[in-house]
Amino acid sequence: MTNHETDEDRTGRKRPTWCAGPWESFVFCGIAAIIIYQLFVPPIIGVADNGDYHRVMGPLGLEPTVTEWSDCYFDHVNRQYRFGSTLEAAFPTSQVLLGKAALAVSGAVAKGDHFDLTVLGGVNTAVYLLGIYLILLHFSSLSPAARIIGGVFLTLMATDVSNVSFFNSFYSESASLIFLTLMIGVFLTINRQARIRAWHILGFFFIAAFFVAAKPQNHPLAVPVVLIAGVWLWRKTRTVDLLAFAAGGLALLVFAGYLYSSVPDQIKYYNRWNVLFYSILADSPDPRADLSELDLEPDLAAYAGRSAFEEGVPVLEVGGDFNHADLTKFLMKHPLRFVSLASDCAQQIYVKIDPLNGHFEKSSGIPARQQSRDFSQWHKFQDAGLPHSLGWLAFLTIVLAGGVGFIIFRHGPAGSEGGLAWLAAGLGIMAAMEFGICVLGDGTYDIVKHLFLFQVLLDACFLVGVIWLAGRIGEVVQKLVKGPEKQSPAPK
Secondary structure, three states: OEOOOEEEOOOOOEEEOOOOOHHHHHHHHHHHHHHHHHHHOOOOOOOOOOOOOHHHHHHHOEEEOOOOHHHHOOOOOOOEEEEOOOOOOOOOOOHHHHHHHHHHHHHHHOOOOEEEHHHHHHHHHHHHHHHHHHHHHHHOOOOHHHHHHHHHHHHHHHOOHHHHHHHOOOOOHHHHHHHHHHHHHHHHHHHOOOOOOHHHHHHHHHHHHHHHOOOHHHHHHHHHHHHHHHHHHHOOOOHHHHHHHHHHHHHHHHHHHHHHHHOOHHHHHHHHHHHHHHHHHHHOOOHHHHHHHOOOOHHHHHHOOOOOOOOOOOHHHHHHHOOHHHHHHHHHHOHHHHHHHHHHHHOOOOOOOOOOOOOOOHHHOOOOOOOOOOOOHHHHHHHHHOOOOHHHHHHHHHHHHHHHHHHHHHHOOOOHHHHHHHHHHHHHHHHHHHHHHHHHHHOOOOHHHHOHHHHHHHHHHHHHHHHHHHHHHHHHHHHHHHOOOOOOOOOO
16 A cells, blocks of 8 residues: 555555665666666667758757768768757757756766767656656556566666667657656556545646657547546546546547647658558559549559659658558548558567667777677567467457456546556557557668657566466565465354
């Protein structure tokens, strides 16, 4: 049992709510040490620029110090950047806020005319570890088996190179991972409180806004985030708390709509082109007929299989003639085509690291596009040991829905166990939406990178399931060890 002032551990001793148990403190220190080793001990790791760095570098007023194309892109991570002109953001992203915090830290500790990428890595790591710590605080109230197994799996996931390598980069994937972790940690922290207050609810939505703002593909996820917070309405909700939920939820949805409207049409044109021409028409038996059905010029079939970024492709001329709603309607009329496209994307669900991007600095002497193999056991296990198929995703969805439904039906959503199940349900909905967004948003183009958040959400659902299952198994084992309880004889 917990309250808002102290937690009671298994020995019955009280400790402050914000103090993790010995095992959780050990796990946290281990996670922190592994991440620091990867990101800041030479040879450091990061993710090389594929051409997207400018979306964050520009608003920060940073420019690369190298000029050769091969030095700028794909092959190696560049650590040093010079200060230049501040450019308008291609679209709003909370990664810029993390970048500005890194600029402030850099200006305070290292006066000079260059910016070191590892300073951004340090800021990313600090916020990420805060979220990890909040999650571990929740572990302290679990059964011993759940604490141990949960800690082991959390360490494998949280330190995997496929996740933390993005921290030493200007990619927005960092913000997605960091603020999702922090949002989950805040939810678990609030859910442990004996009484949910208005400022708890508003604080959750405030953190969630940074997650929603990380990337355009996160914007629709504001809907399941509001549903996750809705679990607190099953508590003894005061009018002021209900108003806080309504105001915070509505504000998040409006904010998400504003963010989506701020994405330039040009980016949407590129995405639509890649869905239609690079993905759908590439395997079409009759591209001309497909284009006619979409009220597009049949002669555009000559561009089937070509991406929006190839030279000579008329993206800007054609991108405004159709939209994602048109593509969705087309695929709904041809469900087998949609299943085929989704199946192609599902083949990459556990790849996680794009082989095109190097992880090391050129000065390290490590060959171009070489990637770190340290601390990669988790994603290697997934890639080699789990199915890469749409059928597997359908199976996971059924298992998650069945497990969550059973727990909520048995315990209700308001308690500790029911709240955890509710969180798993929300994360599952987010994962399903994210997969659909990737399939319909950009097709198979650069799908490994686009599925990053989907894979993180899958990991989060898996972790919740493992913790719950470990707790139940631990209870069964404990009962078997103790044997049947002997009843005291009735008094005469």
